[in-house]
Amino acid sequence: MDTELSLADVARLEDVVDRAALAEVCRSFFELFSLPVRVFSRDGTLLSDVHEEQAICRYVNGFAPGRAACSALVGEVRALDPEGGPVEHPCFTGACYRVVPIHYQGRRLGRFVVGPYMPAERREVPRSLLVLDDRIDPRAARDALGEMPRVRQETIERITEHLRRVLDLILFSGHRAYLTSQMHVASVRESYRELTEKTQRLQEAYDRLKELDRLKSNFLATVSHELRTPLTSIIGYSDMLASGIAGELNGEQQEFVETIRSKGDHLLALITSLLDLNKLEQGNLPLRREPVAPSALIDDLAKTVLPQAQKKGVKVEVDVQGARDPMPLDPVRIKQVLFNLAENAIKFTPKGGSVRFGVRATEMVDGADDEGALGLVLMAAPRRAVEFWISDSGIGIPSSEHQKIFDAFYQVDGSSTREHGGTGLGLSIVKRLVDAHGGRVWVESKPGEGATFRVAIPEPDELA
Ligand SMILES: Nc1ncnc2c1ncn2[C@@H]1O[C@H](COP(=O)(O)OP(=O)(O)OP(=O)(O)O)[C@@H](O)[C@H]1O
Ligand SMILES: [Mg+2]
Incomplete structure (x- = not known):
């Protein structure tokens, strides 16, 4: 996952917004103004929905052409995705929907729809409703329409603007919480990555050292072994010289040969120590x-x-x-x-x-x-x-x-x-x-x- 990108930008409304807070805001909006409200994400997923069926909808849905018209209209409203500011969409009943885009950090993240509501200035049952079906009774339709909340234009503008600001706040605090948790996850992941890397480096260093140690031991063993043979000859021949086998030596010659011998002994002792140590290290010096x-x-x-x-x-x-x-x-x-x-x-x-x-x-x-x-x-x-x-x-x-x-x-x-x-x-x-x-x-x-x-x-x- 690309943490850096998701940390800086908010790509999806549903990642950031707190669903419970959103539902609570929509519910209190509805209780205050009796206006249905729905919130959609950018791809059209319904994130929150608070409404009650209107009397007029119930009435219209009683007729087949009414039902068809109603679902076509709902589809149209859902499809609306205004880029600039809010747009209004009329219903054949004379009611109206207001669709407001939700922006955050310059991105369009979704929209909310308020409605249906009745514009306050509308008094008559519109023809678009009556022509749907002969059986629609103008009086019954008027009564049902009368139950719909009536709102003046400037009022609907004010309250949707208010709702937009509240949603903005929820987004802001949600984003902050989201950032914090993402940063936490990122830092944990980073520490874990560092730890893994360090462990691996340590393991490699350990393996290298072990290999070096093995090479050193082999080298010591071979060199010491190879040195021992000629050294034994040197000691043997200086012994023979000292004992006069090859002719009498004068005082100085005797002294030189003694030095060769004693240095040879010293060297042999050293080589023996090295060999011993090596055998001990390899664990193959058996005790008797x-x-x-x-x-x-x-x-x-x-x-x-x-x-x-x-x-x-x-x-x-x-x-x-x-x-x-x-x-x-x-x-x-x-x-x-x-x-x-x-x-x-x-x-x-x-x-x-x-x-x-x-x-x-x-x-x-x-x-x-x-x-x-x-x-x-x-x-x-x-x-x-x-x-x-x-x-x-x-x-x-x-x-x-x-x-x-x-x-x-x-x-x-x-x-x-x-x-x-x-x-x-x-x-x-x-x-x-x-x-x-x-x-x-x-x-x-x-x-x-x-x-x-x-x-x-x-x-x-x-x-x-
Ligand atoms: N009795 C001691 N008093 C003071 N220092 C000592 C004594 N024994 C050992 N040491 C110290 O410990 C070191 C290591 O001793 P070690 O016997 O391993 O090596 P070495 O005597 O220097 O050489 P080698 O034994 O291989 O001839 C010595 O070099 C010395 O510094
Ligand atoms: Mg010593």
Whole structure:
């Protein structure tokens, strides 16, 4: 529908005018002046009609030629559609109809007809009535005509003009209500259209992002895989060179080969991380659970990172409270989690600082993080769990970053002049591995006050 056009213009009387108000106006007009009135739309539809049958009409309709003449006359009056001003149409009975056009905003929207009425100056029964049928009795006709309302010309002009103005008012207020409702409909429709468009744009953007994400993952997987093979050769050959298989190396040569080797190791670790992350994202890194004492994992971790910490001048303390009962975990993956966290702790702690690891037995309730699942949380039985923690006295992390650091490639100080190395992958791998165990990882930290990372892992749900 063309809303703009119908908003600006009124094309049809029946769209705008309030039928009840129109009927009320016609009825009071009739009660006041005893003059029949009918309102027609532009195409001739009768919109309102208040009349009483006149005595003369009843009389004339008693004769067949009278009936024919009467209906012909009614047809003529109905067909009248005056363009300029009001017109009068005489009836063969001597009565008269006045047809007044209804205009609004320069358009002809319809007309109203007042009559029949008897012009006040007419006194005799006209010949046009008597010639219709021999049986018409002039005296009876005169009596019947006498019952018809008599109106002087200037009076009929005045009262029809008055009625025209009242109709104009009804049209105006009807038009206003019509406009308001059309505007409301238009604005609702517009909001709906905008919403639909936005939803569609969002959907398209989402689809594009998903596709990009898929391409990125494939790219990462392929590139990492292809890089790994030549890298293994580089590491292998530098190993052989360093061990003197290809002849003795002098001090400087030895040093260069060592650098090639250690950078190669670093690169390999990075590529392995990328591959891991990719597999985790695709959900195809299966866990190999076996019963392990969580306390043993922490002892093992301390041994692994001790040389690194000593080299940096950072103290290591271990605090194991229970958690010695075996629990089904993937030891390789949990070690990876703890190692990534410990590596960060040492990296972000200046010389002279300290790092503490620990583990304790605890309990976990399913969905405890999920605000919407409050009811379920109350009903769920807590599960046996362990909580590992890795604490440091290092630079700390502002609370606004506590969530973001778990995103891939995110680093708090992302500048190129960054003091600490790394790629920003460690924590994203941690998060995914912990998720895969059905656990939870979070950080407690303030800038300058060190950081504590906690990892809670529940016992696997037997029913799941
Ligand atoms: N113990 C910590 N103290 C202070 N900041 C930390 C700590 N652990 C992590 N961060 C911040 O979180 C960021 C993300 O850590 P993440 O382990 O994911 O990346 P990375 O250590 O920079 O690089 P990668 O682990 O890939 O070598 C770090 O760059 C650092 O800004
Ligand atoms: Mg890291």
